[in-house]
Amino acid sequence: MRQTRTIEISTGLFIILGFASLFFLATQTTNIRAYSDTSGYTVTASFTNVGGLKVRAPVTMAGVDVGRVTEIHLDPRTFSAIVSIQISQRFNQIPDDSSASILTSGLLGEQYIGISPGGSETFLKNRSKIQITQSAIILENLIGQFLFNKASSGSK
Amino acid sequence: MPGDMAMMTEVNKVNDNVVEISGLKYRVGNKAIFDRLKISILRGKITAIMGPSGTGKTTLLRIMTGQVLPDRGRVMVEGKNVARLATDELYELRTQMGFLFQNGALFTDSTVYENVAFPLREHTHLPESLIRHIVLMKLQAVGLRGAADMMPTELSGGMARRVALARAIVLDPKIIFYDEPFTGLDPISMGVIVRLIRTLNDSLGLTSIVVSHDVEEVSAVSDHSYLISDGKVVAYGTPEELGRNKSAWVRQFMKGLADGPVPFHYPAPDYASQLLGEEPA
């Protein structure tokens, strides 16, 4: 009967290993954070270029996750991109003159929105609009700029 | 005569039939295995069913136990028509039957003890200690209590059959079926099985049905025998009566003669013609 006990324990370990793998896959390889925390308020920000920003990309402040990109539209009048951000209800004291920038995680990682706080005494709430924005850095523009600078410095 | 009728009913009550088969018909393909077969098995006795190989003796056992359904006929076991029972009722009936397969049919992945304990574990909620008592008791009855921890693959043919017998009686059945119990055993093992069939039948009050073609062993152990051929009962009686039977066929079978009503040669075209190439093979 001792043999049965070893068998039962091994099987238990097998099953636990299976679920641990599922847990690993679900949390470490997917955009699981996009599915949690559905309560919050929505603010918008407009950018001239969103670059590689995707819906469900994270929104951070000082590196801390505060919300998610929920929608990205094109404004038919100004031809700039309107990004809707859902911010978690916990962070309801963000000054309404804060700025939003599109940043890249690491060197070539995913793009996300970083919010830098302003100094206003009034806070962002539902339907607020972030006025100050910084668009994504487009590699081609950067290269073009670099070459232009190089050319102009070369002719001095 | 009224007196006779009363006595007949008395006799019927005392020697009632555990198994009653009437009008049994069963075909496989084009061949009729049984043709209006009629058999009665008396309670408390050892009844043998004999016949040449291929007459369907094993099939008959399977029909009696509900493993095979006949085409026609009544198969009454303990008053119930086996061919018509629902699965639950059939299983219920089977708990009162023991069946000894030709090769024992032991579970090869369990020990002898586990094999014998199996029916107890499946059908009762007895505590382990009580199961142990019963298993050892049954193994003792067949003389294999010392082999309790062996695996079936370690057993000889005779021992495997005895373990299967212990397993077949572990739930104290009322009827026990033996399918060719003597085949392939050495003389000593055969003697052991013969003795066991007799002692178990008498000490446990069983009804035993033995299918075999070993005339000598059957004659030593059975109270009555049926001789079956071509799907019909050819003879019936005690071993002595069969030994005195006048029919040429019965004599050939009981004495083991090579040629007689059952010819030595399987039907074939004329020998000379075939050798000389006139008839196809």
Next chain:
Amino acid sequence: MRFLLHEIYYIALDFLQGMGASFLFLLRLLSYTPKALLRWRIVWLQIYSVGAMSLVLIMVSGLFIGMVMALESYHVLVKFAATAALGTGVALSILRELGPVVTALLFAGRAGTALTSEIGLMRATEQLAGMEMMAVNPIRRIVVPRFIAGAVSVPLLTMIFCAVAILGGYYVGVDLMGVDQSAFWSQMRVNVDLVDDVLKSVVIKSIVFGGAISLIAVYEGYYSLPTAEGVSQATTRTVVNSSLAVLALDYLLTALMFHGV
């Protein structure tokens, strides 16, 4: 020509008959399942012999497949300076296709054949008939636990396979080939969807595959001819039919769940 049509006709009939018979068998197994789960010890033992014993095979295979996927993808991506997408590529190919399908095929070969031959041999040595005579339903006692064990083990094995494969890909991509670590994971996280790629692909596909393989394996074993050739043929049929079923179901599920034919 006529002969060929005749052959095809009979093959088609056989196929339909097999499908129908195994489906009916499945219904029978499912009806016995709730009671069989009560005797969980028997099921547990089967999960051990069918699942836990396949663990080494699955993990080693997963590791190699993950590593080779990373290696192959790297050599393609490096030409487009897109090695940041390595994590995504490895993860998506493993989670969507290679994980469920390869695990299922390996399982069919290793455990499916074991199930078929075990049940087939029990049939051939009259152990199943013996059980019937002891008033124990062999389908309840022998077949259903093995079916449940297979259907439960395949999803678990698939999840382990995928996890190990992705880690193997990480090792090759980041440790050996020098892809940026955070790019590997963060790009993967953006492009791999929890519902689509993990829940639907891995979990649902593997449950369906596990059920199909287990059904075929126990069915072939139970209805095999009680001879040596019978069992051997049944075992072969299990591998062939399970493999084809898995591949066909894979296409079917992918089309239904994602791309619409």
